[in-house]
Amino acid sequence: MNTTSERRGWTQNPDAVKQDILAVAVSEFASNGLSGTRVDTIASRTRTSKRMIYYYFGDKLGLYTRALEAAYLKVREGEATLDLDHLPPREALAKLVAFTFDHHRENPDFIRMVMIENIHNAEHLAASEVIRDLNVAAIEKLAVICRRGQAQGVFRAGIDPLSLHWQISAFSFFNVSNRPTFSAIFGAALFEDAAQTTLRQQIVEAILGIVSKPATEG
Amino acid sequence: MNTTSERRGWTQNPDAVKQDILAVAVSEFASNGLSGTRVDTIASRTRTSKRMIYYYFGDKLGLYTRALEAAYLKVREGEATLDLDHLPPREALAKLVAFTFDHHRENPDFIRMVMIENIHNAEHLAASEVIRDLNVAAIEKLAVICRRGQAQGVFRAGIDPLSLHWQISAFSFFNVSNRPTFSAIFGAALFEDAAQTTLRQQIVEAILGIVSKPATEG
DNA sequence: ATTCAAATGATCCGGTTAGTACATTTCACT
DNA sequence: AGTGAAATGTACTAACCGGATCATTTGAAT
Numbered sequence: 001m002n003t004t005s006e007r008r009g010w011t012q013n014p015d016a017v018k019q020d021i022l023a024v025a026v027s028e029f030a031s032n033g034l035s036g037t038r039v040d041t042i043a044s045r046t047r048t049s050k051r052m053i054y055y056y057f058g059d060k061l062g063l064y065t066r067a068l069e070a071a072y073l074k075v076r077e078g079e080a081t082l083d084l085d086h087l088p089p090r091e092a093l094a095k096l097v098a099f100t101f102d103h104h105r106e107n108p109d110f111i112r113m114v115m116i117e118n119i120h121n122a123e124h125l126a127a128s129e130v131i132r133d134l135n136v137a138a139i140e141k142l143a144v145i146c147r148r149g150q151a152q153g154v155f156r157a158g159i160d161p162l163s164l165h166w167q168i169s170a171f172s173f174f175n176v177s178n179r180p181t182f183s184a185i186f187g188a189a190l191f192e193d194a195a196q197t198t199l200r201q202q203i204v205e206a207i208l209g210i211v212s213k214p215a216t217e218g
Numbered sequence: 219m220n221t222t223s224e225r226r227g228w229t230q231n232p233d234a235v236k237q238d239i240l241a242v243a244v245s246e247f248a249s250n251g252l253s254g255t256r257v258d259t260i261a262s263r264t265r266t267s268k269r270m271i272y273y274y275f276g277d278k279l280g281l282y283t284r285a286l287e288a289a290y291l292k293v294r295e296g297e298a299t300l301d302l303d304h305l306p307p308r309e310a311l312a313k314l315v316a317f318t319f320d321h322h323r324e325n326p327d328f329i330r331m332v333m334i335e336n337i338h339n340a341e342h343l344a345a346s347e348v349i350r351d352l353n354v355a356a357i358e359k360l361a362v363i364c365r366r367g368q369a370q371g372v373f374r375a376g377i378d379p380l381s382l383h384w385q386i387s388a389f390s391f392f393n394v395s396n397r398p399t400f401s402a403i404f405g406a407a408l409f410e411d412a413a414q415t416t417l418r419q420q421i422v423e424a425i426l427g428i429v430s431k432p433a434t435e436g
Numbered sequence: 437a438t439t440c441a442a443a444t445g446a447t448c449c450g451g452t453t454a455g456t457a458c459a460t461t462t463c464a465c466t
Numbered sequence: 467a468g469t470g471a472a473a474t475g476t477a478c479t480a481a482c483c484g485g486a487t488c489a490t491t492t493g494a495a496t
Contacts, residue, residue: 011492012442012443012444012491012492012493013443014442014443017443017444032253033251033252033253033254033337034251034254035250035251035253035254036251036252036253036254038482038483038484039483039484039485040482040483040484048444049444049445049446050484050485051443051444051445051446052443052444052445054484054485054486055442055443055444059484059485060484060485112337114396114399115333115336115337115395116337117398117399118333118395118396118397118398118399119251119330119333119334119337120398121398122398122399122401122402125398125399125402125403126402131403132402132403135403135404136403136404139404162404162408163408163416163417163420165404166392166400166408166417167389167420167421167424169392169396169400170388170389170392170393170396171385171388173392173396174384174387174388174391174392175388177333177336177395178332178336178387178388178391179336180335180336180338180339180340180343181332181335181336181340181343182384182387183340184340184343184344184350185343185349185350185353185354186353186354186357186380190380190381190384198381199381199384202381202385202428203385205428206385206424206427206428209424209427209428210420210423210424210427229462230461230462230463230472230473230474231473232472232473235473235474256452256453256454257453257454257455258452258453258454266474267474267475267476268454268455269456269473269474269475269476270473270474270475272454272455272456273472273473273474277454277455278454278455
């Protein structure tokens with residue numbers, strides 16, 4: 001049982017083969033979409049062969065679905081490292097928003113997989129219970145912050161955690177998903193590090209504004 | 219010269235043929251993506267033939283690029299109907315945001331074309347000067363509102379119209395683009411008319427909050 | 437050392453699809 | 467009514483690509 005790296009003669013290693021295929025598949029599907037991706041191309045970037053793809057994943061759609069799940073799993077895994085319970089509500093929320101913004105930026109392949117899935121009306125995602133569970137858990141984390149903020153009187157009443165999640169996602173997702181068209185039209189300045197930091201701060205404040213008690217006018 | 223509807227024997231009508239092809243192309247590309255779209259399918263939904271597609275548009279990519287332009291043109295055309303100059307700045311901005319939100323909802327094919335173009339890193343859009351001009355004009359409209367608001371002292375200083383446009387777009391675009399995955403995971407409630415009205419109001423307020431002079435805290 | 441299922445290699449195939457070749461018709465202008 | 471270019475119809479093809487077929491090897495248990 002040698003490491004997964006070297007392969008002389010050949011040694012069986014089913015799990016490594018599956019993971020190898022999945023990693024390449026995520027990358028290819030994210031880059032080229034479902035019908036734009038060639039199974040042969042995936043195979044060629046793999047340490048194994050096309051034969052193995054069909055052996056383990058049945059067909060192209062099967063592979064795509066598993067790749068989609070893999071992308072979600074990896075990203076939600078990253079989110080789990082975030083501990084917010086010890087922070088006061090406003091700071092917890094601010095940290096969550098800033099983290100989400102950064103995390104999306106760092107995982108463009110995930111974003112692209114979701115874009116592609118949206119193009120396909122989420123029909124493959126709908127078939128995967130795994131993914132639904134992951135995301136519902138993410139909402140619960142947000143709901144906890146909302147309740148704490150309301151209990152302490154720093155958040156207004158009647159906040160809908162789902163709407164809030166929608167708003168946070170809208171900013172963070174769009175920032176990555178529409179970067180190509182946006183910068184093709186308006187230039188890339190908004191996506192350089194300095195501008196992104198400003199933008200992140202702005203949306204943190206915008207979100208905090210949404211949950212804050214009304215006070216302004218004019 | 220009869221109308222474009224009936225076609226007995228056959229009568230030449232180059233412009234109508236081109237428009238017919240383009241309309242179908244937008245619909246097909248928006249639904250299935252670039253590589254997911256079949257030229258034969260487009261042809262079959264047309265009153266003309268595949269031969270004509272290649273005759274007028276050269277190849278699949280040429281047709282795609284023209285379809286992308288057509289989608290942009292149609293949407294920007296709709297936006298031009300909006301007259302904001304007679305409104306006070308806050309109301310003008312509020313109206314612009316609400317309109318953008320609705321307008322995006324009403325043009326899902328356009329949204330999907332942009333999504334697809336983003337998947338392709340905007341490489342076809344980048345080749346089209348037409349589109350860039352259209353959008354830069356849209357920003358200018360926003361800049362005018364900002365300047366008026368600042369002159370009247372109701373907006374804070376240092377607003378970047380481009381960032382503002384980014385924020386408005388993020389909400390309005392995401393609302394359509396990610397509806398499939400979002401509702402697959404969290405249910406469709408947020409996308410029914412009542413909830414959408416609430417959401418729209420929320421984001422109008424969020425945007426107004428961004429441009430307003432600081433006053434709140436806690 | 438045999439056995440047998442799991443894992444892998446090597447090669448092939450049939451349908452699909454973008455694009456083309458060739459022929460024909462329309463129509464504006466003489 | 468003739469001419470020629472633009473417009474359209476019909477049929478074909480070459481390449482590509484998802485998937486299948488058949489054979490071989492590995493490795494764990496007997």
